[in-house]
Amino acid sequence: MNEMLTMAMPKGRIFEEALELLRQAGYSLPQEFEDSRKLIIDLEDEKLRFMLAKPMDVATYVEQGVADIGIAGKDVLLEEEPDVYELLDLHISHCYLAVAGVLGSAINEAAPKIATKYPNVASHYFREQGEQVEIIKLNGSIELAPLIGLAERIVDIVSTGQTLKENGLVEFERIAEVTSRLIANRASYRLKEQRISEMVERLSKIINK
Known part of the structure; x- marks a missing residue:
């Protein structure tokens, strides 16, 4: 039980919500x-090592074994499909993936252009709909694409919908609900099962209150 458990954490809002959850589960984390x-x-004191990373990189750190466990958004897991164990839905950082665009805008019926930072999710979704599309990979400011004619639709994360509204975009279809998940490296789960299972149990009690 004295071995260090390495946890990859995403920077930003998810990090803050996850820390609060860990504190509620009884982990002693300093306020600073x-x-x-x-x-x-x-x-x-807690035998925990935290690695702070970009949200899209957390699953990679866990998959590669440099982190034993991590907290990753379901959007990242759907996009990257990492070879990890998904242990627990933490029910934090609620948002969803959606298709959006300019209301009433013309669309190329043959192969609409879709801008997104989730090319795999978008390709899979439109394939399921029986639609042939052209995917344009972007890393940020996805809402700009339909405004400048780069794409007719976007696939992006939506939280409140305010960013879409402020840019004159509307949501057309909802693809998937997204929350943050606790994930584990497959080898680490075997080697440190007791430590990891204890964390799952403690967090589960808080989530299911």
């Missing part, structure tokens, strides 16, 4: 934790 600029933080 959120303000640290360090990318690796060791908490000797």
Whole structure:
């Protein structure tokens, strides 16, 4: 039980919500934790090592084994399809993936252009709908694409819908609900099963209250 457990955490809002969840589950995390600029933080008392990463990279760190466990959005897991165990839905950072665009805008019936940072999710979704589309991969400001004629539709994460509204876009279809999940490296789960299972149990009690 004294071995260090390495946990990859996404920076930003998910990080803050996840820390609060861990605190509620009884983990002793210092209040100044959120303000640290360090990318690796060791908490000797809890035998936990936190690695702070971009949300899209967390699953890769866990899959490659440099982190034993991690917290990743379902959107990342759907897009990257990493070879990891998905242990628990943490029910935090609620949002969803949706298709959006300019209301009433013309669309190329043969092969509409879809801008997104989720090319695999978008391709899979439109294939299921029996639609042939051209996917354009972007890394940010996806809402700009239909406004400048780069694409007719976008596939992106929607939280409140305010960003779409402010840019004159409307939601057409909802693809998938998204929350943050606790994931584990397959080898780590076998080697550190007791530590990981304890965390799952403690978090589950808080989530299911």
